[in-house]
Amino acid sequence: MSVNKEVILKKLAEAVINFDEAAAMAAVSEAISAQIDPVEAITRGLTAGIKEVGDKFGRGEIPLPFLMLAAQVMEKATNELLKYVPEDKRPEPLGVMVLGTVEGDIHNLGTNIVTAVFTAAGFKVYNIGVDQPVENFIKKAEEVNADIIGASALMSNTLQQQKFLGEALKKRGIRDKYIYMVGGGAFPGEEWCRECGADDYATDVMIALEKAKNLLAERKGRKTKTAKRK
C-alpha cells in the first residue's frame, strides 16, 4: 500500500474533522491525481473523519453547529469524488432498488453514497429521500416493481422504523416479493437485522453492494429452478 495514499486518506479525514472545506477540496484533488479509488477516498477518508466528529459530538466535546459544518464539508467533498466513480453502462439494470432514510431521520450522506455507488455498478436506484414513512417505501417499490428495498437509519430512536417496514411487508403478504436490506451508521448488527425480518444489512457501501449482488443472484437462481420444475 502506498504511503502517499494513506497520507491523502488522512488529509481527507482531517479536513472533515477540522471542517476545513478548502483543505477537503485540495485533498480531493490530490486523491484524484493519485488515482485513488473515489469510493475508497469516501469510505476510508471522509467517512473516518465524520465518524470521529460524530463521536466528539456524542461525548459533548463539540456543539451541533460544528457537527453541521463538518457534514457540509463531507457532503461537498463526497459529491466531487462521486463524479469520478466510473459509470458501468449496462442496457438492462442489474436490479432495481428503492432506498430511503426512515421516518424521523434526516441523515442522507450515506444513502446518497449508496445511490451513487449502486447506480455506477449498474443498479437502477430510486432514492425516495429522508424522513420517509414505511408506506412510502412500499408504495414506491410496488410502483417500480423493485427487486430490493433498502432502509437507512442513523439514530437509536429511528431504528425501530426498519422493523416496522419489515412487519408492514409481512402484514401485506408481500415480504417475499422483495429483498429487504437495512443499514446506516448506528446499525446494531446481525441480531437487529433478524428482528427487522431483513435479508441482510451493511454499514459500508461496498459490503452492501456485494451482499445485494449475492442476494439477487441467489433469488434469480431460485426463480430459474422453480421455472424449470413447472
Ligand code: B12
Ligand atoms: C453528519 C451527521 C449529522 C448531519 C447530517 C447531514 C446529512 N445531510 O446527512 C446533521 C448535522 C444534520 C445531523 C443532525 C442530527 N444528528 Co447526526 N450525525 C451525523 C454523523 C456525525 C455522521 C453520519 C454520517 O453521515 N455518516 C457518514 C455516512 C457516509 O455513513 P452512513 O450513514 O453510515 O452510511 C454508510 C453505511 O451505513 C451504508 N448505508 C447507509 N445507508 C444504507 C442503507 C442500506 C439499505 C444499506 C444496506 C447500507 C447503507 O453505506 C454508507 C456508505 O458507506 C453521525 C455520527 C455517526 N458516527 O454516524 C451523527 C449522529 C447519527 N447524529 C446524531 C444526532 C443525535 C443528531 C441530531 C438529533 C442532533 C440534534 N440535536 O439535532 C440531528 C438529527 C435530526 C434528525 N431528525 O434526523 C447521533 C445519533 C445518536 C443516536 N444513537 O441516536 C449521532 C450518532 C451522533 C452522536 N454520536 O451522538 N447529524
